[in-house]
Amino acid sequence: MLRFENVGLRYGLGAEVLRDLSFAIEPNSFQFLTGPSGAGKTSLLRLMFLALKPTRGLVRVFGRDILTLPPRELPGLRRRIGVVFQDFRLLDHMTTYENVALPLRVAGREESSYRAEVVELLGWVGLGERLDAFPSVLSGGEKQRAAIARALVAQPEMLLADEPTGNVDPQLARRILRLFVELHKSGTSVVIATHDIALMDLYDARRLVLHEGRLHVYE
Numbered sequence: 001m002l003r004f005e006n007v008g009l010r011y012g013l014g015a016e017v018l019r020d021l022s023f024a025i026e027p028n029s030f031q032f033l034t035g036p037s038g039a040g041k042t043s044l045l046r047l048m049f050l051a052l053k054p055t056r057g058l059v060r061v062f063g064r065d066i067l068t069l070p071p072r073e074l075p076g077l078r079r080r081i082g083v084v085f086q087d088f089r090l091l092d093h094m095t096t097y098e099n100v101a102l103p104l105r106v107a108g109r110e111e112s113s114y115r116a117e118v119v120e121l122l123g124w125v126g127l128g129e130r131l132d133a134f135p136s137v138l139s140g141g142e143k144q145r146a147a148i149a150r151a152l153v154a155q156p157e158m159l160l161a162d163e164p165t166g167n168v169d170p171q172l173a174r175r176i177l178r179l180f181v182e183l184h185k186s187g188t189s190v191v192i193a194t195h196d197i198a199l200m201d202l203y204d205a206r207r208l209v210l211h212e213g214r215l216h217v218y219e
Contacts, residue, residue, distance in 0.1 A: 035210030
């Protein structure tokens with residue numbers, strides 16, 4: 001599904017922030033990405049989401065080499081990847097329902113073909129009664145769940161989540177983790193970036209540990 005071979009990344013003329021990364025994300029797999037602050041977790045996620053290209057090395061996503069991929073094909077690959085951003089990125093002028101439905105609308109689907117599934121998904125993440133609420137009146141946990149629902153609505157083959165429990169209490173963090181576990185059981189590959197050791201200990205999963213720009217894999 002995704003393969004890195006000897007990947008390095010630097011910004012501008014600075015030193016490499018990621019060095020010699022070699023690993024693979026298999027179909028229907030579940031893993032945590034962790035490491036100290038500043039280790040490069042967000043940079044690695046951006047490479048995985050195709051928001052960045054590596055300075056060196058090979059990155060293959062769904063069997064395609066992103067360095068030789070025609071630009072017109074990039075959006076199609078990105079649509080197969082769901083992303084939960086650390087800062088939510090909900091649009092303030094849209095309701096919860098509209099924010100979650102946005103990927104389907106952008107893909108050109110008619111609302112009549114997706115309204116029921118969006119409503120069902122919002123119920124699944126506990127926002128069934130907040131469909132018409134705007135982000136300004138949502139709690140941090142509700143915004144987080146709305147962002148997760150938006151990432152899931154297009155049924156991605158791979159989901160990347162950047163600190164998805166960083167703004168919620170421990171009880172809600174466990175509930176959010178269960179959502180990702182259920183998604184994994186349905187066939188999606190899941191990568192959760194987190195520094196919460198207690199949360200990772202709740203689930204026996206592979207760990208990708210970044211330290212000083214290098215990656216160590218613990219099965």
